[in-house]
Amino acid sequence: MSRSRITVVLSQAPGKHPAKRSLEESIVAALIMEPDLEVSVVPNLYDLGPDHTGRLFLGSVKGDMVVLSWLYPRAAFWLLDRDGIKGQFGETQLKPPSDDDDAEAENDTPVDRPEPIGPTGEIPDRHIYTLDLRDSNKYEAFVAEIRRIAKECSDRREAKAREKAVNSPAILQLGLSLNKPEPEPLAAFTPEALLAPAGRRWYPVIDYSRCTNCLECLDFCLFGVYGVDSLERIITENQDQCKKGCPACSRVCPQQAIIFPEYKSPAIAGAETGAVGGLKIDLSRLFGGDVGDALSAAVQERDRELVNDGRSAVGATIGIPKRQESQPQRAKDDLDKLVDDLDNLGL
Known part of the structure; x- marks a missing residue:
């Protein structure tokens, strides 16, 4: 799995609601044709146990990632964090229509909060974007937002590469290759294993x-x-x-x-x-x-x-x-x- 391609993971809704399944399938069908995306589907994110193949797959992703689920973005991000799947919170632009007025009201009345303790451990240099599938009933809205995110991630990688090239010019050493060895390929995750049923769970x-x-x-x-x-x-x-x-x-x-x-x-x-x-x-x-x-x-x-x-x-x-x-x-x-x-x- 190349770090230059963004990984998109769709977390299915529990149950078999036809409208939800239709939206999920439409999104995957559209995204799977995108050359710069790696698309996978897992069961309901909240239900994945530590040994579930879907959880192991999420933990294997090293680069930028977009996760679509039927959860609020904040809930999905910190759910991933508790499972050791860490990164910077990626800001998204797809919001439900009613959020526009709410956002203006919140900006008018800022809330003072005490200093939080913040996440534990090392935070990788990558972004995790979480999209709520309830924010639109049209698959095109999600496809457009993911394309925007992919472009944002690509621009960020290129900017970092240019900065690194300026600040750390290559030093030629005779007898040594300047190219780093390719990382070992990740274990294959089959669609059947990723979609293995997960029991319902409840926890904070x-x-x-x-x-x-x-x-x-x-x-x-x-x-x-x-x-x-x-x-x-x-x-x-x-x-x-x-x-x-x-x-x-x-x-x-x-x-x-x-x-x-x-x-x-x-x-x-x-x-x-x-x-x-x-x-x-x-x-x-x-x-x-x-x-x-x-x-x-x-x-x-x-x-x-x-x-x-x-x-x-x-x-x-x-x-x-x-x-x-x-x-x-x-x-x-x-x-x-x-x-x-x-x-x-x-x-």
Whole structure:
């Protein structure tokens, strides 16, 4: 696999939805004819286990890469990162139409975030672009964007080569070849092996560009999912112990750094959101609730899974985020008084 060609990987949607399959097939059929692209198809990215051929193939790619999936771009990028498939985040220009107005609103109200801890390990000198297949129902839009990305990557490689030639002129050494030996070819990955069925999975993905290592998720989760590495950085240590459908730890994260890529709420699934308000539960739309709404939902979700596990519910007695404990008691507003009146009525 040549580093001068960009690798395009399409991650299929789980299930056999005909419209989704049709879009996937149209994109692959168009791209496979492009001379500067290497195109492969793998099952749902989120479901790939460490020994799945699709995961091994992704890990073998050394150059620039485009990954198309049915996940938000941020979720897909950090999902790859957690699997050791690292690179620079590639900016894309294909956005859903509704994002234009949202982007303007976000630019008007910038959000201050604490300094994140950032990804671990060495980041290769390559870019990974992640495209959300929900951003358009026309395959031509994705083909055009990938062609643009391929041109961008080619221009970047050429610019680096020119810079290297200027700064490091070749030195002739008698008896030695100036050409580096060709790297050994990678093992072949057959389409059948790449598309081997993958079992459905459920686990959190940490966005280290937001995570501040506050460890609130570690304190809140009582199922042993989280741990810390040798540098005392938060990691998902036992992901298979995560309870399917439960996103409670994501709700208590102050920086929205914990992603469940297939959850129904966009903020938890990895959409680009600016404020913690994106995590409010439905009642907040009626009553204008605050972050406490998300915390209450998280406590209820955790208790439900504890009971399903044969354990006792703990309510808000364990693992409540420190930022909630330290907040001063505010004066009761009209909503608080209404809730108190309802409590007094025994409703």
